Amino acid sequence: MAPVAPRRERRRHGAASTLRTGCGAAVVLACALAGLYRHHTLQSARLADISYYRGYLDGKAETRAGGLGLLNGRASAEEVTASGGAVGEDGARTDVGKSVAEVLGIERDISLGIGGDDERKRPGWKRRMDINGQYYDPDDRMRLVFSTDCRPYQNWQSVVLLHSASEVKQRGKFVRIVSGCQSDAQREEALLVPSFGLRAFETHFAPPARNDSYPQQNRPDGLVDWLENSIDPPANDDLVVVLDPDMAFMKPLSNRPENLEWAKRWRIAHDEGESLVAGPGHPVAQGYAIGPYDEYVEICKEMFGGDEETEGCQREAAMGRPHGWRYYSIGAPYLTSAGDLRKLAPLWSELTPPTWRTAKAHGHGGLLSDMFAYSMAAAHLGLRFTRLESFMISDPVVGPIKRDNPAGNWHYFPEGWEMFDNTYLTAEPGDDLYDAHPCRNPEHRPIRSKDPNATLPVLLHYCQSLRVPRKIHPDQPPALEGLAHPSHRNFGWSKYRNDDNTVMQCSHPLLMEPWAPNQGIDVMEADKNIYREKAQGLKTMLVEGRNVFEMCQTMLMFNAAMVAYKKVHCPAGFNANKTWLMGAV
Numbered sequence: 001m002a003p004v005a006p007r008r009e010r011r012r013h014g015a016a017s018t019l020r021t022g023c024g025a026a027v028v029l030a031c032a033l034a035g036l037y038r039h040h041t042l043q044s045a046r047l048a049d050i051s052y053y054r055g056y057l058d059g060k061a062e063t064r065a066g067g068l069g070l071l072n073g074r075a076s077a078e079e080v081t082a083s084g085g086a087v088g089e090d091g092a093r094t095d096v097g098k099s100v101a102e103v104l105g106i107e108r109d110i111s112l113g114i115g116g117d118d119e120r121k122r123p124g125w126k127r128r129m130d131i132n133g134q135y136y137d138p139d140d141r142m143r144l145v146f147s148t149d150c151r152p153y154q155n156w157q158s159v160v161l162l163h164s165a166s167e168v169k170q171r172g173k174f175v176r177i178v179s180g181c182q183s184d185a186q187r188e189e190a191l192l193v194p195s196f197g198l199r200a201f202e203t204h205f206a207p208p209a210r211n212d213s214y215p216q217q218n219r220p221d222g223l224v225d226w227l228e229n230s231i232d233p234p235a236n237d238d239l240v241v242v243l244d245p246d247m248a249f250m251k252p253l254s255n256r257p258e259n260l261e262w263a264k265r266w267r268i269a270h271d272e273g274e275s276l277v278a279g280p281g282h283p284v285a286q287g288y289a290i291g292p293y294d295e296y297v298e299i300c301k302e303m304f305g306g307d308e309e310t311e312g313c314q315r316e317a318a319m320g321r322p323h324g325w326r327y328y329s330i331g332a333p334y335l336t337s338a339g340d341l342r343k344l345a346p347l348w349s350e351l352t353p354p355t356w357r358t359a360k361a362h363g364h365g366g367l368l369s370d371m372f373a374y375s376m377a378a379a380h381l382g383l384r385f386t387r388l389e390s391f392m393i394s395d396p397v398v399g400p401i402k403r404d405n406p407a408g409n410w411h412y413f414p415e416g417w418e419m420f421d422n423t424y425l426t427a428e429p430g431d432d433l434y435d436a437h438p439c440r441n442p443e444h445r446p447i448r449s450k451d452p453n454a455t456l457p458v459l460l461h462y463c464q465s466l467r468v469p470r471k472i473h474p475d476q477p478p479a480l481e482g483l484a485h486p487s488h489r490n491f492g493w494s495k496y497r498n499d500d501n502t503v504m505q506c507s508h509p510l511l512m513e514p515w516a517p518n519q520g521i522d523v524m525e526a527d528k529n530i531y532r533e534k535a536q537g538l539k540t541m542l543v544e545g546r547n548v549f550e551m552c553q554t555m556l557m558f559n560a561a562m563v564a565y566k567k568v569h570c571p572a573g574f575n576a577n578k579t580w581l582m583g584a585v
Helices: 025-033 077-082 100-104 152-167 184-190 215-229 294-304 312-318 321-328 338-361 369-380 432-436 546-569
Strands: 053-057 060-063 109-111 126-129 143-148 173-179 201-206 239-243 247-249 284-287 330-337 386-388 459-461 466-469 490-493 578-580
Touching: 143 152, 143 215, 152 173, 152 184, 152 247, 152 546, 173 184, 173 215, 184 201, 201 215, 215 338, 215 369, 239 338, 294 312, 294 338, 294 369, 312 321, 312 369, 321 369, 330 338, 330 369, 338 369, 459 546, 466 546, 490 546
Parallel strands: 143 173, 143 239, 173 201, 284 386
Antiparallel strands: 053 060, 109 126, 239 330, 247 459, 284 330, 466 490
16 A cells, blocks of 8 residues: 555645555665665655654655654754754754855866866866765756656656656656646556656655646646755756656756857857756746747736836736747756756745636636746746757647747747757658667657757657548558558557556557568558648648657657556556557547
8 A cells, every 4th residue: 555644734735656666565664775776766665663654865765754864865953063064853854945155165067177088078067066065966955846647647647757867867856746636546546657767766746736626736736845845955056947747758857068169059049148048037948939928917017016117027028928838838857956946936835826817808718827927926026938849749730930030039939849850850761860760760769868958959849649641542452441440541650649547557559660671551641731631630741741740750769658658557567459449639
């Protein structure tokens, strides 16, 4: 059974996860102190004197019950107190949010000028010192956080995200914030999501979202709870990356300046001397085509008072729509320092419900309310975002980038598609990229790289439904006709059509991968505009080939994640047949 939270309800809805060691329950504590728990947060040890484990730190166990208070696997409660920190009665640090510099009274950032580690002699690299006096790469302290509910629908998304991160060797510490679990059984199911060998992974159970909210309210509310109650609270100058759960990594995300040079080429425009490195007072995010928040500015006036002369949200809106597009038409991934996020997240939480109600009153449905609320909270705090266009691909329908008048073209939303338009999408036979295309790769491998400077977007955001016409012409090969049930108009992928309750079971088959050279089926041909324009419910593409490229890439990443998951959880074997057709896409 999953651990049962003790009486201190809010503090004790903390992180928990499965144990993956050979230790029996009777020696759980001894194993923890010996450092035998690796890469996972700890579930309840079921010992009478320890009520609830909250997590791990750097491969060692920490508990906040019984006053043990292990920090970074080494520092005891006495050592924390001696170093200027504070430990509460339950062993928890009470100086949450203080950087190591604040606790130890040392200079936090130390420019590289000593030592012989060649990897660290890169331009712009900064060394930092942890509580044990050890230097480290700030990318390793980065928190990559995503919020989910407790349904199977977001368990499989968590599997895809974490597996993709492990495949590209993403650095940092992953945090899944889970809200709305109604039972121990649901918690246990959430805890089945593996770390896939990632350096660190925390599962944090947050209280349910407020009753009057829409589903995405769990994002700001869960983030606030995690920042308050994390087993490993980030220092104020550590970076927190807020992801969406329906994202998958194509290459590592890095905040080192030398690892962001690739992104400069894909900018629409930028301020002179603008840094792409996120840090305190300087957040970075992906550009989205949601537009400015100005139609919700009355909420800021009502909540914060003041006017455009005295209050940030109103002031930024008054600077005009091009300004709003430039700095606030943004979304995940959000890269923000933990110190800034500690100020922003509570505002985000409080701004989201009235934004949702206003959007519904305007007939918008409110789906993007939390995104507008995030931008409004940032504007109130004076946090203008550096907007990057190339962190991800998501919508294959977006048009080509236009740079003829950069200052006014923030509403053109290119995403990272230019990296594929004249490479994989147009490669000719004999070119290395031709066979690497995910729709024709003979090994059926998705495109990804371990190099943060690879010419790829960091993330694939599979929030779109991706389809090709099932019937393209009267004399098409029978194999293509058989791609879906006769009642299905199209073939493809949609996260909304997954078999949520059964897809991770050992007996469930994998997705069919029906592209060339498999049985003569050519989904790339089926996706051409001459066929799409005749198909019911499909749009033609401004750039042909994007839709089917993303469809194949997503399906390959999904299958790879399911195989990796079932290798962990199906010791007697699993159904590896690629015969499942996603219905009614």
